[in-house]
Amino acid sequence: MDLPQKSSARxxxxxxxxxxxxxxxxxxxxxxxxxxxxVIYPLLSSFVTSFRNWQLINSPSPGGFVGLDNxxxxxxxxxxLNSLKVSALYVLVSVSLSLILxxxxxxxxxxxxxxxxxxxxxxxxxxxVAPVLKGFSWRFMLNPEYGVYAKMVGTVIPPLKxxxxxxxxxxxxxxxxxxxxxxxxxxxxxxxxxxxxxxPSEITEAARVDGATxxxxxxxxxxxxxxxxxxIVALLKIISALKMFDQVVIMTGGGPGNATQTLYYYIYxxxxxxxxxxxxxxxxxxxxxxxxxxxxxxxxxxxxxxS
Amino acid sequence: xxxxxLRKRLGQGxxxxxxLAVIFFVLFPLVxxxxxxxxxxxxxxxxxxFFQPTLDNFRIIFSDPILLGSKVWVSALVSFTTVAVTIPLxxxxxxxISRHQFRGRDTLFVAILVTQFVPAVVVAxxxxxxxxxxxxxxxxxxxxxxxLSFTLPYAIWMLRGFFxxxxxxxxxxxxxxxxxxxxxxxxxxxxxVMPGILVSAVFAFISAWNEFFFALxxxxxxxxxxxxxxxxxxxxxxxxxxQLAAGGMIVMIPILVMSLFIRRYFVQGxxxxxxx
Numbered sequence: 411m412d413l414p415q416k417s418s419a420r421x422x423x424x425x426x427x428x429x430x431x432x433x434x435x436x437x438x439x440x441x442x443x444x445x446x447x448x449v450i451y452p453l454l455s456s457f458v459t460s461f462r463n464w465q466l467i468n469s470p471s472p473g474g475f476v477g478l479d480n481x482x483x484x485x486x487x488x489x490x491l492n493s494l495k496v497s498a499l500y501v502l503v504s505v506s507l508s509l510i511l512x513x514x515x516x517x518x519x520x521x522x523x524x525x526x527x528x529x530x531x532x533x534x535x536x537x538x539v540a541p542v543l544k545g546f547s548w549r550f551m552l553n554p555e556y557g558v559y560a561k562m563v564g565t566v567i568p569p570l571k572x573x574x575x576x577x578x579x580x581x582x583x584x585x586x587x588x589x590x591x592x593x594x595x596x597x598x599x600x601x602x603x604x605x606x607x608x609x610p611s612e613i614t615e616a617a618r619v620d621g622a623t624x625x626x627x628x629x630x631x632x633x634x635x636x637x638x639x640x641x642i643v644a645l646l647k648i649i650s651a652l653k654m655f656d657q658v659v660i661m662t663g664g665g666p667g668n669a670t671q672t673l674y675y676y677i678y679x680x681x682x683x684x685x686x687x688x689x690x691x692x693x694x695x696x697x698x699x700x701x702x703x704x705x706x707x708x709x710x711x712x713x714x715x716x717s
Numbered sequence: 718x719x720x721x722x723l724r725k726r727l728g729q730g731x732x733x734x735x736x737l738a739v740i741f742f743v744l745f746p747l748v749x750x751x752x753x754x755x756x757x758x759x760x761x762x763x764x765x766x767f768f769q770p771t772l773d774n775f776r777i778i779f780s781d782p783i784l785l786g787s788k789v790w791v792s793a794l795v796s797f798t799t800v801a802v803t804i805p806l807x808x809x810x811x812x813x814i815s816r817h818q819f820r821g822r823d824t825l826f827v828a829i830l831v832t833q834f835v836p837a838v839v840v841a842x843x844x845x846x847x848x849x850x851x852x853x854x855x856x857x858x859x860x861x862x863x864x865l866s867f868t869l870p871y872a873i874w875m876l877r878g879f880f881x882x883x884x885x886x887x888x889x890x891x892x893x894x895x896x897x898x899x900x901x902x903x904x905x906x907x908x909x910v911m912p913g914i915l916v917s918a919v920f921a922f923i924s925a926w927n928e929f930f931f932a933l934x935x936x937x938x939x940x941x942x943x944x945x946x947x948x949x950x951x952x953x954x955x956x957x958x959x960q961l962a963a964g965g966m967i968v969m970i971p972i973l974v975m976s977l978f979i980r981r982y983f984v985q986g987x988x989x990x991x992x993x
Contacts, residue, residue: 433898434817441810441869444802448840448866449832455843470850515739518732525736532743534983537992538976539747540927542944543965547746550753550958556762558749596743600984646988653836656929660948677838682934687842694838705834709827712988 453698460692466685473688480692490693492668493676496583500672501651504587504594508647509640511591512598517628519599520606530603533596541590545660548589549576579669582662586670589657594650598643605639606632645708652701673697750969753962761959774963778950785964788946795857795942796925799864803921807872808914812902814873815880816888826877833870833990837930840866845934855937863931868921874989875920879913880906916982919975920991926972927992943968 460480464472484490515533519526536544551559552575564571576582609632617627633640655674658664664671664679671679677697681690753761755770778785814826844863848854853862887909891901907914932942941949947964950957979986986992 431817431819434813434819437809438813441806441873444806444865444869445829445832448862449835449870452840452843452866453835456839459842466846470846518735518739525733529736529740529743531980532740534976534980535747535973536743537983537987538923538927538972540929540944540968540972542927542929542947543750543968544746546947546956546961546965547750550956550962551746551749556764558764561764592742592746597984597987601988604984642988646990649834659929659933674836674838678930678934681838681842682845687846691839691842694836694842697836698839701834701836702831705831708834709830713827713830 456691456694459688460695462688464687466687476688480689481696483689484693484696489668489671489676493671493673496669496671497652497654497673500583500587500654500670501648503583504590504651504654505644505647507587507591508594508598509644511595512643513602513636513640515595515599516602516606517632520603530600533600535596537593537597539593541656542660544589544593545657548585548592548657549661552576552585576662577666579666582666582670586654586657586661589661590651590654594647598647601639601643602636605636609635642708642711645704645711649701649704649708652697652704747969747973750962750965753959754966756959756962758957758959761962774960775966778960778964778967783950783960783964785943785946785967788941788943789967791857791940792926792943792946795860795864795940796922798857798861799868799925800918800921802861802865803868803872804914804918807869807876807917808907808910811873811876811880812906815877816885829870829873833867833874835866837863837867841931841934848935854935855939857940859935860928860931860940860942863935864925864928868924871924871990872917872921875917875986875991876910876913878985878989879910879917882913883909916979916986919979920982920986923972923975924992927968 459472461475461477462472463474463476463479519530548559551557554560554572554574560573560575564573573581575585613631614627617631622630653674654672655678658670658672658675662670664675673693674697677690677694680686680693684690752766754774755772756768757771757773760768777783810829814822840863844859845854848859853859883906888901888905891905892898896904927944928942929944932945936942936945943964947961947968950961950964976983
């Protein structure tokens with residue numbers, strides 16, 4: 411066994427053991443095997459399947475190779491192109507709503523008064539609620555006949571009384587987004603409050619002395635200093651929004667029409683309703699490419715922040 | 718023109734009102750589900766705040782035909798087993814990545830992080846066909862296997878952070894006292910990193926407990942988990958909201974209690990992708 415290297419005053423997080431070491435592989439191998447079995451194997455298997463024709467309804471084993479057919483088919487498939495559009499719109503709506511609300515909540519709760527401290531302690535709860543339950547509760551609360559939120563909105567804005575929130579293209583998408591934003595905006599707020607706390611108060615005070623208004627301070631000082639955090643949380647939310655599925659099943663089933671048929675939901679239908687495994691694999695690989703891009707940016711940013 | 722003192726008061730008043738609005742936004746859906754679970758089938762369609770509370774819904778969902786008890790059992794079995802497999806494997810791997818220096822270590826770590834972002838549909842397609850062929854479909858074990866695909870990478874990531882935060886001097890002192898690496902790991906490092914292990918376990922538990930996509934695909938009737946199970950609480954005219962709300966309470970309460978324990982680590986956990 412190799413000797414520990416010479417001790418330094420601050421050695422937190424320093425790898426200490428070098429050279430070959432049987433214990434290292436004994437500890438590492440089980441986790442790598444499981445990741446290999448549960449992530450790498452399906453990833454490779456889907457990739458191969460994406461080049462085959464496989465109607466599971468006809469045969470339990472995959473059919474012949476069809477080259478790039480499944481991929482070229484996607485770009486003439488109305489359903490796929492629609493789901494791409496829906497997902498892009500969904501990402502845009504849910505990310506911007508989460509950011510705006512989260513920023514608002516953070517600025518409001520950043521002063522450490524007693525009420526604010528109490529409010530901050532509550533911010534984690536919505537996020538931890540099961541997505542299925544988020545879907546059911548927002549569907550219940552926005553029911554045009556007996557939903558409590560629908561009634562509140564109808565009282566404040568009378569033309570929206572009895573509005574079918576899940577019955578129109580954009581409002582259905584907005585409702586789906588809100589059921590997620592309810593969890594994300596408070597979480598964003600928590601992250602922003604942490605970042606706001608690291609902005610030295612001298613900076614904003616100096617600006618105030620120089621005659622800057624609150625609005626100016628926000629745009630010129632607070633927001634630029636928050637920008638790195640905004641970037642990271644936006645990436646995280648984009649990745650999550652690309653996987654929007656649970657509430658689509660619970661709240662809209664993809665409707666009205668196919669207005670809320672997200673990419674994830676569309677792949678689910680191809681694979682587990684139509685049992686068209688080859689084509690579903692190809693479309694899911696297109697998702698992997700998009701997701702991989704954002705995941706790469708996310709991991710790179712986080713790891714850069716560590717070192 | 719308002720005088721400055723009055724203006725300041727009004728500003729403070731507006732701030733307090735806005736804070737109360739935030740509290741309302743965050744808590745109200747939880748409060749409303751809780752109230753709905755205590756209402757009868759008439760009151761649930763009214764928005765009155767005062768009604769005669771009843772626990773009937775909880776009795777109904779645990780008896781025939783909904784039998785939520787079996788779903789609670791499956792969910793608990795799947796979640797606990799997932800955690801029990803995830804944590805030892807993740808802790809061992811995270812320890813090595815944190816404490817050992819070897820070629821390819823950083824590449825390996827990044828590769829593990831990236832597997833975190835493989836979408837579940839890609840994992841589901843091969844496993845669905847595989848489990849169908851070998852008869853594992855509609856069993857809790859099928860769920861445990863696929864749940865490891867997202868709990869393990871995240872837990873390695875999170876636990877590495879906890880190991881990195883431990884000063885290595887303590888381990889070196891034990892080494893000088895004549896302990897070998899395995900003894901140090903068992904008697905020094907693991908006890909010191911125990912809070913991190915518990916936090917990671919809670920995150921893994923929550924993500925398994927709340928999981929819906931795999932459970933929807935890989936179960937039929939025998940091993941329905943709670944999130945899929947409550948979907949069956951429907952009548953001819955759609956969801957039976959009062960019973961569904963009661964079922965929702967069963968899904969939600971354990972998770973809300975657990976989130977209290979991981980409050981301080983919540984943001985950190987989400988950042989490393991604890992929940993999908």
